[in-house]
Amino acid sequence: MSNIAIFGFGRIGRTCLRVALQDNLFTPVAIADIKDEANLAALFQVDTNYGRFPELTTGTTGHLTIGDRDIPYFNSAKEIPDWGAMNVDLVIDCTGRATTRAGAQLHLDRGAKRVLVSAPSKTLDDCDAVLLKGINLDTFDPDNHKIISMASCTTNALAAVVKVIIENFGIRFGLFSTVHAYTNSQSLTDQPMKDRRDSWAAAENIIPSSSGAAKALRFIWKDLQITGKAYRVPVRTGSIAELNLLTEKPCTVEEVNDAFRKAASEEPLKGVMGVLEDEWASCRIVADPHTSIVDLPLTAKQGELLSVAAWYDNEWGYATRLAEVAAYLASK
Template sequence: MQRIAIYGFGRIGRQLLRIGLQQQLFVPAAVADIRDEPTLAALFAVDTNYGRWPEPVAGRPGELEVGGRLIPYYNASAAVPDWGALGVDLVVDCTGRATTRAGAQVHLDRGAGRVLVSAPSKTLADCDAVLLKGINLEDFDPARHRIVSMGSCTTNALAAPIKVIKEAFGIQYGLFSTVHSYTNSQSLTDQPMKDRRDSWAAAENIIPSSSGAARALQFIWPDLHVTGKAYRVPTRTGSIAELTLVTERDCSVQDVNAALRQAAQAGPLHGVLDVLEDEWASSRIVADPHSALLDLPLTAKQGQLLSVAAWYDNEWGFSNRLAEVAAHLAGGA
């Protein structure tokens, strides 16, 4: 296993560490952020969405301690750590800001061998590949892929059913709408923000938002004609994406649900995609590790239009895939 560092210890970075330790995928060689160690340790120890970590956690100058594991900590407020000197092979950038090649390249310039970006790159030129577990991770080429994007939580949630439907029935074109929990890019109270719609209180409004998922999906399937948008809603985590498609071959609700069930049970999407046979609300899928849980009672067909609905925990499901892909790129899978 090559040495992995976590750069950015926010919502995704902390869940990445939880999953890496829980699943025994890796213990990071380093964690870097711009905040103080005791505060970051406390946020890791007690998480509003996912509860208390079952082991003692402490933060001291230059280190985080989790259940007796000592993880070196570096304050990156002045500069990105010297990854080469630290022997770090893979940096998982969880800041959400490495979406351009220049932003990710900084880690390579500081000696890292490879960067995994936990966000959609702005253009295909800004990364070497978009690689998702169950979709195209087998295409990883260590010689060519030094900057790898994982897309977004919505990218992963949509890619799973798109793969199933595309392979079984073909896709002419489609639209998606995702109803997504609020995030740190929004404001708690009304105040001017860069994106005007984000200027209204996140916990009190339904807020339309753009989605980078369509762009990331086209990095994987250049011939895919699917686009969409997001609506941020006042839930702490747990989202749902509705995907409406015109397929190339005729299919029924029963055909589609059967294909989704089969994909959930075996094959590359096993553990990535799951199905729900009963009627649930968003609390059902909080802390579920799948990228997409297809709500089969919501599958519908009207004329040529097919509609499927995929639940996903936008933090936990995505962080599970991020941890697994990181371990794979680092030679641990």
């Protein structure tokens, strides 16, 4: 049995654990964060976006107890736990701060055999591989891939679309916009922030933001000519990315939608990418485990320009892939 630890018990760390326990993927041998056990247990037990966890969760000094599972807890405010002493095969770093090689290397220095970063690495030199389920997870090299990035929720959403279009029609150029739920990096009320646009209240404004998804996609397809941006909007979770493309081969809307239907029904994208045949709003995809859900009625064509839209629950969908990829990597 592989030993997996979760480092950082915020939005993604807690959601990842919910998925791991719900789907019987793994029970972590340790959880580490900088907050106190009782508050973290309460936040895991009752979640604004996903409701009450079905098993009682409590926190006492050095322990988080979920149902009959007693999980050791370490306060990492002063130092990273001794992963080697726990024989940890994989640390899932959910802090959002291990985006440089130096930051992720700290876990290896403390004895972990491998690190899975739940964020896009700053450069390709800051990780050994960017691995996404359904896209390129089969290229995992256990001997050489010690620091693995799973990029961002937007990257995962777009990657499935890009894969299908490249393999069926080719891509000359592309431009995307993602309409994204607000996140913890923003402010609840108006106040000065490092990024000026983030200075305005997240729940009351549409806030333009940068997106690193294009750079992360080029880590996988180095010649991909795509760029884009994000708009943060007042919803607590649930996002949609629109990708406008010039394809290499002529295509019709029906041909494109048929390609998505086929890809969603078979490996390697089965369970990773879904399709919607009817007309829905964002509430439809909250807690949906797919990381990319193509809205087929929104597919459009004007001249040579193809437009495709994919929904994604930026928390639950991403955390589902994170838990699955962690279990896969640790087993190798």
